[in-house]
Amino acid sequence: xxxxxxxxxxxxxxxxxxxxxxxxxxxxxxxxxxxxxxxxxxxxxxxxxxxxxxxxxxxxxxxxxxxxxxxxxxxxxxxxxxxxxxxxxxxxxxxxxxxxxxxxxxxxxxxxxx
Amino acid sequence: xxxxxxxxxxxxxxxxxxxxxxxxxxxxxxxxxxxxxxxxxxxxxxxxxxxxxxxxxxxxxxxxxxxxxxxxxxxxxxxxxxxxxxxxxxxxxxxxxxxxxxxxxxxxxxxx
Numbered sequence: 538x539x540x541x542x543x544x545x546x547x548x549x550x551x552x553x554x555x556x557x558x559x560x561x562x563x564x565x566x567x568x569x570x571x572x573x574x575x576x577x578x579x580x581x582x583x584x585x586x587x588x589x590x591x592x593x594x595x596x597x598x599x600x601x602x603x604x605x606x607x608x609x610x611x612x613x614x615x616x617x618x619x620x621x622x623x624x625x626x627x628x629x630x631x632x633x634x635x636x637x638x639x640x641x642x643x644x645x646x647x648x649x650x651x
Numbered sequence: 652x653x654x655x656x657x658x659x660x661x662x663x664x665x666x667x668x669x670x671x672x673x674x675x676x677x678x679x680x681x682x683x684x685x686x687x688x689x690x691x692x693x694x695x696x697x698x699x700x701x702x703x704x705x706x707x708x709x710x711x712x713x714x715x716x717x718x719x720x721x722x723x724x725x726x727x728x729x730x731x732x733x734x735x736x737x738x739x740x741x742x743x744x745x746x747x748x749x750x751x752x753x754x755x756x757x758x759x760x761x762x763x
Contacts, residue, residue: 541694568749572753577660577755577756579657579753579756580740580742580753580756582750582751585748585750587748587749593748596653627694627695631749633749638700639685639697640687640697640742640751642687642694642695642696644692644693
């Protein structure tokens with residue numbers, strides 16, 4: 538089945554540690570996105586990538602890093618510089634064509650800092 | 652200019668009633684306005700979407716009304732059911748960058 542796979546579903550981290558969240562898609566989509574979801578704040582864009590080997594900062598990129606070495610993969614690293622990393626992280630993809638606007642989301646990864 | 656403002660934050664509706672969620676935007680360049688439905692612990696899923704050259708779009712019990720001059724759009728859920736209880740997000744897409752801006756979400760509870 539085609540879709541977006543995020544892993545792990547739950548992750549616990551000690552303060553000062555970097556963690557990497559995985560996002561893989563087999564939809565052959567060009568564009569991929571990372572969003573952070575906090576209660577009452579909706580979905581806030583961290584990073585997005587429209588093409589392999591290129592990505593742009595979103596609205597809350599500080600303390601995060603990404604790479605886009607393959608079309609199907611867009612991992613997100615939450616660094617120790619991120620002051621409040623406990624959140625629900627969502628990865629999404631889109632064909633990046635003008636007539637296809639749907640964002641396809643993964644099931645999310647919940648990160649808790651201990 | 653990049654914000655999408657959504658209201659209300661929460662909504663309680665009786666079964667069979669109409670649920671209405673509103674969103675407003677500032678950037679007239681936005682070219683696509685989707686609504687997403689999210690159940691607890693899951694990723695959002697597209698419910699219905701509209702482009703700014705259309706004033707209304709209906710799919711089953713779900714209707715988007717779009718007012719370009721007022722820069723507002725709304726989701727109407729007719730004959731609301733307990734299974735519709737979820738969080739709903741409006742969004743807007745910036746053309747070119749394909750950057751999607753989301754509203755803050757509305758938690759809908761439909762009472763049986």
